Amino acid sequence: MSSHEFSAAENLRFAALARRLRLTTWLLLALAALVAALSAEAIHSLWWAGPAGARFGILALAGLVLAMVLAVLACWIHRAARSFRAVVDTAGADVTHAMTAVRALGRSLRVLEAAAVASLALTAVAVVAHLR
Amino acid sequence: MADAASHEFNAADDATFLALAGSAARVGVAGYGLGFVLAAAGLLGLVQPPFHLPPHAAPVIATLCLLGAVPPMFAGHQLRAGARSLRAVATTAGDDVAHLMAAVDGLQRAFTTLVAMLAIDAVGLAVVVAVMFPRGA
Numbered sequence: 001m002s003s004h005e006f007s008a009a010e011n012l013r014f015a016a017l018a019r020r021l022r023l024t025t026w027l028l029l030a031l032a033a034l035v036a037a038l039s040a041e042a043i044h045s046l047w048w049a050g051p052a053g054a055r056f057g058i059l060a061l062a063g064l065v066l067a068m069v070l071a072v073l074a075c076w077i078h079r080a081a082r083s084f085r086a087v088v089d090t091a092g093a094d095v096t097h098a099m100t101a102v103r104a105l106g107r108s109l110r111v112l113e114a115a116a117v118a119s120l121a122l123t124a125v126a127v128v129a130h131l132r
Numbered sequence: 133m134a135d136a137a138s139h140e141f142n143a144a145d146d147a148t149f150l151a152l153a154g155s156a157a158r159v160g161v162a163g164y165g166l167g168f169v170l171a172a173a174g175l176l177g178l179v180q181p182p183f184h185l186p187p188h189a190a191p192v193i194a195t196l197c198l199l200g201a202v203p204p205m206f207a208g209h210q211l212r213a214g215a216r217s218l219r220a221v222a223t224t225a226g227d228d229v230a231h232l233m234a235a236v237d238g239l240q241r242a243f244t245t246l247v248a249m250l251a252i253d254a255v256g257l258a259v260v261v262a263v264m265f266p267r268g269a
Binding site for chain 1: 148165169229232239243244250258
């Protein structure tokens, strides 16, 4: 099973996916940094506005949670990229590396799923709060 | 090198492929949903700008919402195509590597779109930061 080797043409396709995943990782980290900067601005506004600016605190907290989710997502996608790259760069364990990559990608998509469900729930709460 | 067409993944691997296929399909649906919400928010923002936003910020944010709606829908479509190939790895016999490579291509296309989407989001977020927190305000 693990002795199966992918062909050179197949390796090119794994390498292309690994490159995209690595680029995705860097962009996710950039987004996390921007969101964290926005949260820092909100904390700064909260500091100046005092209790009247509670909404800034909520924004800051939401931003920090989002930045953390983006960083976790980047971490799993980076692991998947590394394993897909290992399929190309190493010999003797292609299937093992491919399955490690598939599992890491699965975890990253589950993080995305959880984030989507949480966003949906928060949107529903916000809509209900707005209508009341 | 083993014959690619003859390689079959075992039951544990198939379960992993099925789990990834399920997640990819559900995230694909979420992509459609996000695209729809962004498009609706963008249209609403253009027709009836929110009163609490600075007048110069509302059209910028609405346009960014409309632009940002396209990539998630496209990525959602591509992820669901990749999910179909991943499911085929687990549910069919005799052509596992071909299905896996089709899934790899599908995922590569989906992540290419995701890269474009994240780049737009990063630029959009930087613009929002600049509009909402102008220097010296």
